[in-house]
Amino acid sequence: MTEEEAAVLFGALSNADRLGVIRILVEAGPDGLSAGQVAKKIGATPSRASFHLSTLYEVGIVAKERHSRSLIYSANFGRLGGLIAFLLDDCCKGNAALKACCGC
Amino acid sequence: MTEEEAAVLFGALSNADRLGVIRILVEAGPDGLSAGQVAKKIGATPSRASFHLSTLYEVGIVAKERHSRSLIYSANFGRLGGLIAFLLDDCCKGNAALKACCGC
DNA sequence: CTTTCATTTCAACGATTCTTGAAATATAAA
DNA sequence: TTTATATTTCAAGAATCGTTGAAATGAAAG
Numbered sequence: 001m002t003e004e005e006a007a008v009l010f011g012a013l014s015n016a017d018r019l020g021v022i023r024i025l026v027e028a029g030p031d032g033l034s035a036g037q038v039a040k041k042i043g044a045t046p047s048r049a050s051f052h053l054s055t056l057y058e059v060g061i062v063a064k065e066r067h068s069r070s071l072i073y074s075a076n077f078g079r080l081g082g083l084i085a086f087l088l089d090d091c092c093k094g095n096a097a098l099k100a101c102c103g104c
Numbered sequence: 105m106t107e108e109e110a111a112v113l114f115g116a117l118s119n120a121d122r123l124g125v126i127r128i129l130v131e132a133g134p135d136g137l138s139a140g141q142v143a144k145k146i147g148a149t150p151s152r153a154s155f156h157l158s159t160l161y162e163v164g165i166v167a168k169e170r171h172s173r174s175l176i177y178s179a180n181f182g183r184l185g186g187l188i189a190f191l192l193d194d195c196c197k198g199n200a201a202l203k204a205c206c207g208c
Numbered sequence: 209c210t211t212t213c214a215t216t217t218c219a220a221c222g223a224t225t226c227t228t229g230a231a232a233t234a235t236a237a238a
Numbered sequence: 239t240t241t242a243t244a245t246t247t248c249a250a251g252a253a254t255c256g257t258t259g260a261a262a263t264g265a266a267a268g
Contacts, residue, residue: 014115081205101185
């Protein structure tokens with residue numbers, strides 16, 4: 001992962017609504033949640049939730065699958081884990097002090 | 105750490121120049137580097153480097169200390185580790201799949 | 209006390225992001 | 239085939255971000 005790519009991913013995490021989305025999608029597990037359910041849970045209008053879900057989808061942090069009328073979103077752990085690994089191992093060269101600070 | 109605070113921290117990481125700064129400051133170790141050295145290493149004008157260093161300093165990701173004419177910047181592992189811990193443990197509830205994906 | 213060096217601050221500008229509400233699309237039900 | 243449901247897309251506007259180069263600040267040297 002390039003610095004540019006990581007920066008884009010961090011940009012996707014740089015919004016409280018989207019962190020809320022990630023939180024509830026992780027909680028929801030592999031079955032995920034519909035866009036509407038996400039909107040309700042984070043207290044956002046459909047359009048606003050859709051905007052944030054799209055942002056997360058475009059960078060690969062969430063997956064999307066149509067289920068009849070609903071679009072079901074779920075967390076992509078691989079992508080999120082890859083970003084953490086970039087920060088920890090590549091950007092910060094596996095620095096021991098850093099790992100100690102995050103319990104890794 | 106609140107979602108709002110984490111979002112601000114992720115925002116500070118959402119720029120390739122700033123990830124470059126973090127990389128070289130981690131590499132430089134506890135002694136850090138002057139603003140001028142940072143600027144040279146990332147290939148930026150003094151003013152642009154200063155802007156990015158300030159952004160990182162304001163959110164506590166780097167520390168700053170004057171040494172005669174130079175301002176010496178160094179990485180704050182505690183803050184960076186705290187953010188990773190937020191994502192891993194709080195936001196993602198210690199999810200095992202995620203931890204596996206980043207080697208934690 | 210003037211000059212030099214290191215860095216920040218500022219103003220201006222363009223680019224990007226976020227929100228809102230209305231209109232469009234896709235799917236299913238009546 | 240009309241209607242209802244679920245979601246996205248769009249346009250407009252406000253807010254924030256990033257770059258540039260010039261001016262200001264802080265600290266040391268001559």
